[in-house]
Amino acid sequence: MQDTAAPFHPATRISSIGVSTILQITGMANALKRQGRDVIVLGAGEPDFDTPDHIKEAAIAAIRAGETKYTALDGTPQLKQAIRDKFRTDNGLDFALDEITVSTGAKQVLYNAMMATLNPGDEVIIPTPYWVSYSDIVEIAGGTPVLIPCAEADGFRLTAAALEAAITPKTRWVMLNSPSNPSGAAYSAADYRPLLDVLLRHRHVWLMVDDMYEKIVYGDFAFVTPAALEPTLRDRVLTVNGVSKAYAMTGWRIGYAGGPRALIQAMAVVQSQSTSCPSSVSQAAALAALTGTQGIVAERCADFQTRRDYVVGALNAIPGLSCRMPEGAFYTFASCAGVIGKTAPDGSVIATDADFARYLLTARDVAVVPGSAFGLAPYFRISYATSMAELQRACTRIAEACAALR
Numbered sequence: 001m002q003d004t005a006a007p008f009h010p011a012t013r014i015s016s017i018g019v020s021t022i023l024q025i026t027g028m029a030n031a032l033k034r035q036g037r038d039v040i041v042l043g044a045g046e047p048d049f050d051t052p053d054h055i056k057e058a059a060i061a062a063i064r065a066g067e068t069k070y071t072a073l074d075g076t077p078q079l080k081q082a083i084r085d086k087f088r089t090d091n092g093l094d095f096a097l098d099e100i101t102v103s104t105g106a107k108q109v110l111y112n113a114m115m116a117t118l119n120p121g122d123e124v125i126i127p128t129p130y131w132v133s134y135s136d137i138v139e140i141a142g143g144t145p146v147l148i149p150c151a152e153a154d155g156f157r158l159t160a161a162a163l164e165a166a167i168t169p170k171t172r173w174v175m176l177n178s179p180s181n182p183s184g185a186a187y188s189a190a191d192y193r194p195l196l197d198v199l200l201r202h203r204h205v206w207l208m209v210d211d212m213y214e215k216i217v218y219g220d221f222a223f224v225t226p227a228a229l230e231p232t233l234r235d236r237v238l239t240v241n242g243v244s245k246a247y248a249m250t251g252w253r254i255g256y257a258g259g260p261r262a263l264i265q266a267m268a269v270v271q272s273q274s275t276s277c278p279s280s281v282s283q284a285a286a287l288a289a290l291t292g293t294q295g296i297v298a299e300r301c302a303d304f305q306t307r308r309d310y311v312v313g314a315l316n317a318i319p320g321l322s323c324r325m326p327e328g329a330f331y332t333f334a335s336c337a338g339v340i341g342k343t344a345p346d347g348s349v350i351a352t353d354a355d356f357a358r359y360l361l362t363a364r365d366v367a368v369v370p371g372s373a374f375g376l377a378p379y380f381r382i383s384y385a386t387s388m389a390e391l392q393r394a395c396t397r398i399a400e401a402c403a404a405l406r
C-alpha cells in the first residue's frame with residue numbers, strides 16, 4: 001500500500017494571518033535587485049547604524065566569562081536591575097524586580113502578554129495606522145482586534161471620543177504606540193490625558209503602551225509614558241520597551257516591560273514554555289546598552305532628525321503628495337491622495353496606495369510600504385533609516401514618478 005501523506009493543514013489560529021504586504025514588497029524588491037536593477041529599499045524597520053562597540057565588547061566578554069547557559073526565566077537579576085533604574089531615571093516609574101520581565105524582543109513581550117490574558121471573544125482596541133504585528137498577535141492569542149482609524153487631522157492619534165465609543169464589556173486591552181510605527185506620531189502629556197480619563201472610567205480595560213521608539217524623538221517634543229502620567233492606572237498598565245531601536249540592536253532580540261506583578265508572572269508562564277529565557281549573551285549586551293554611555297543615542301537621533309527634515313521637505317514639494325511632520329521614530333507616513341485616480345505612462349490607473357507603491361517600485365525602483373498595510377489608506381511609509389545619499393536619490397525618483405502621472 002502506498003503511504004501518501006495527508007495535505008498540510010495549518011491550525012485555525014493562524015489561518016487568517018497572511019504574508020504581510022511589507023514582506024511582499026520586500027520580495028518584489030529583492031526579485032528586481034536579482035535582475036540587476038538599482039532598487040532603493042525604504043522599508044527597513046531597523047536603524048542603519050551598527051550596534052555600538054562597547055555593547056558588542058560586553059557580549060564578547062560575557063561569552064568568554066562562560067555566560068552561555070540558561071538564565072533566570074524572565075531576565076537576569078542584573079539586567080532587571082538596570083531596567084528598573086532605566087524606568088526610574090527616564091520615566092519616573094518605580095517597579096520592583098518581579099514587576100519587570102525580559103523577553104526575546106518586545107515582540108515576545110507583547111506575545112506573552114496577549115497569550116497570558118486573552119480568552120476567545122476578548123477585544124483589543126488598536127488605533128490605526130498601526131504596527132501590524134499587534135493584530136496578528138491578538139488573533140493568534142484568540143482575541144479579536146478592534147481597529148480604530150485615526151485621522152491625519154488628529155495627528156494620527158486616537159481621540160477620547162473614538163476610544164470611548166470602541167469600549168465594550170468585552171474590551172480587555174487598548175494598545176498605544178508612541179512614537180508610532182508607521183506614522184512617527186507621538187502623544188504628548190496633553191494628548192494622553194483625555195484617553196487616560198476614559199480609561200479611569202472603564203476599570204476593566206487594561207493599557208499596553210509600546211514605548212519602543214522612546215529615544216528617537218525630535219526637537220522639543222517631551223516623551224512621556226502613561227503609567228507615569230496617571231499612577232492610579234499603574235495596576236493595569238503594561239509599559240513595553242526594548243533595546244532594538246534605541247541601540248541598533250534588532251538582531252540581539254531583547255525587549256522588556258514593567259507592569260503589575262500578577263500579569264508579569266502570567267507572562268513568565270508563557271515564556272517558560274516557549275523560549276525558556278532570552279539569550280544569555282544578548283542580555284549581557286542589553287545590560288551594557290542600558291548602563292553604558294548614552295551619548296551615541298542622542299547623536300544618532302540628531303542624524304535621524306536631519307533625514308526626517310529632508311524627507312518631509314522633499315515629499316511636500318511633490319505635487320500630489322503631502323507629509324505630516326512626525327515627532328519621532330524613523331518613518332514618514334505621507335498621503336498620496338493627490339495621485340489616486342491618475343494614470344501611469346503604461347496606461348495603468350493608480351487606484352489605491354498599494355498601486356502607487358507598486359508603481360514606484362516597478363517604474364522607478366523605489367520600495368515603500370503602502371499605508372493600507374498598516375490599516376490606513378491612502379498613505380505610504382518611508383523608513384529613513386538609510387543614508388542621506390540614498391534618501392536624496394529616492395526622493396528625486398519619487399518626484400519624477402509623480403510628475404509622469406497624468
Ligand SMILES: Cc1ncc(COP(=O)(O)O)c(C=O)c1O
Binds near residue numbers: 212
Ligand atoms: C512599534 C514596534 N514595537 C515593537 C517592535 C518590536 O521590537 P523588537 O525588536 O524588540 O521585537 C517593533 C519593531 O519593528 C515596532 O516597530
